[in-house]
Amino acid sequence: MYFPALLLILLIALTVALIAVFVIRPQTTATTAGKIAAFLGFFAFPLLCVGMGFSAQMDNSKSTRFCLSCHIMEPYGKSLWIDDPGQLPASHFQNHRVPPDQACYTCHTNYAMFGGLKAKFGGLRHMYVYYLGSPPKPEDIKLYEPYNNRECLHCHAGARSFEEGVVHTADPAIMAEIKSNKLSCVSSGCHETVHDIAKLGELKFWKEPAYANSSDH
Amino acid sequence: MPIPRTTEGRLKVVGLILICALIVEAFSFLGHGAIAFMVFSAAAAVLVCLGIPAYLLTLVRKDQESPR
Numbered sequence: 001m002y003f004p005a006l007l008l009i010l011l012i013a014l015t016v017a018l019i020a021v022f023v024i025r026p027q028t029t030a031t032t033a034g035k036i037a038a039f040l041g042f043f044a045f046p047l048l049c050v051g052m053g054f055s056a057q058m059d060n061s062k063s064t065r066f067c068l069s070c071h072i073m074e075p076y077g078k079s080l081w082i083d084d085p086g087q088l089p090a091s092h093f094q095n096h097r098v099p100p101d102q103a104c105y106t107c108h109t110n111y112a113m114f115g116g117l118k119a120k121f122g123g124l125r126h127m128y129v130y131y132l133g134s135p136p137k138p139e140d141i142k143l144y145e146p147y148n149n150r151e152c153l154h155c156h157a158g159a160r161s162f163e164e165g166v167v168h169t170a171d172p173a174i175m176a177e178i179k180s181n182k183l184s185c186v187s188s189g190c191h192e193t194v195h196d197i198a199k200l201g202e203l204k205f206w207k208e209p210a211y212a213n214s215s216d217h
Numbered sequence: 218m219p220i221p222r223t224t225e226g227r228l229k230v231v232g233l234i235l236i237c238a239l240i241v242e243a244f245s246f247l248g249h250g251a252i253a254f255m256v257f258s259a260a261a262a263v264l265v266c267l268g269i270p271a272y273l274l275t276l277v278r279k280d281q282e283s284p285r
Binding site for chain 1: 224225226228229231232233235236238239240242243245246249250251252253254255257258261262265266268269272273
């Protein structure tokens with residue numbers, strides 16, 4: 001458990017203990033000090049706990065393991081380990097072009113104004129469909145909207161490899177079309193191998209060396 | 218369950234609601250998946266959002282015990 005979560009658990013324990021005093025001995029609130037303590041226990045601390053908890057849950061909801069916690073997403077998680085540089089998500093994940101612990105969120109959020117909020121509502125919709133609706137088969141899952149180049153350009157715009165890419169600069173019109181989202185990065189025959197889960201059984205997978213994360217733990 | 222008519226009785230009920238909310242919140246941090254998120258938002262946050270206004274109402278309401 002990381003430090004802020006531990007701090008939050010301690011704050012929750014303190015608040016529960018404080019409230020328990022007033023539940024067992026409500027007459028404690030008769031004094032001025034008791035009233036102040038009751039205000040802290042019944043109002044300020046619970047509000048702080050729920051605020052910190054909300055923030056921690058929001059951070060956690062960006063994590064790769066959160067997205068992959070639904071079974072329907074397992075093949076998509078597995079596709080991040082395909083041993084093929086032509087597989088767009090796999091090459092981004094394995095080469096840390098996206099933070100591996102927030103791989104899904106980094107590419108599938110929305111980098112427009114209130115985009116994070118929109119992504120969160122999208123996530124709530126996923127949960128509604130998964131738990132209360134009829135979820136599709138993994139291979140039938142489609143994006144709600146066509147993938148927008150804006151999400152790619154959030155990182156790649158200005159990068160030398162992108163701006164001076166042979167194909168990107170072959171025709172001056174290409175770059176303009178990419179940047180205006182008229183020519184899609186992922187569905188124009190260029191970087192279109194994305195989450196190829198239908199062929200998972202035929203593909204090889206990369207296994208991260210054991211020493212790769214030894215410094216993190 | 219009868220509605221408590223005294224401030225002390227109401228504080229006990231509010232206290233129990235908030236204790237439940239905080240315990241549920243603490244347990245929601247044991248998980249890291251979507252269920253933990255739902256437990257937090259559908260139970261803990263809702264109970265806190267009920268408990269705090271109930272506490273504030275307790276402060277402004279008068280005791281309804283019959284005068285002796």
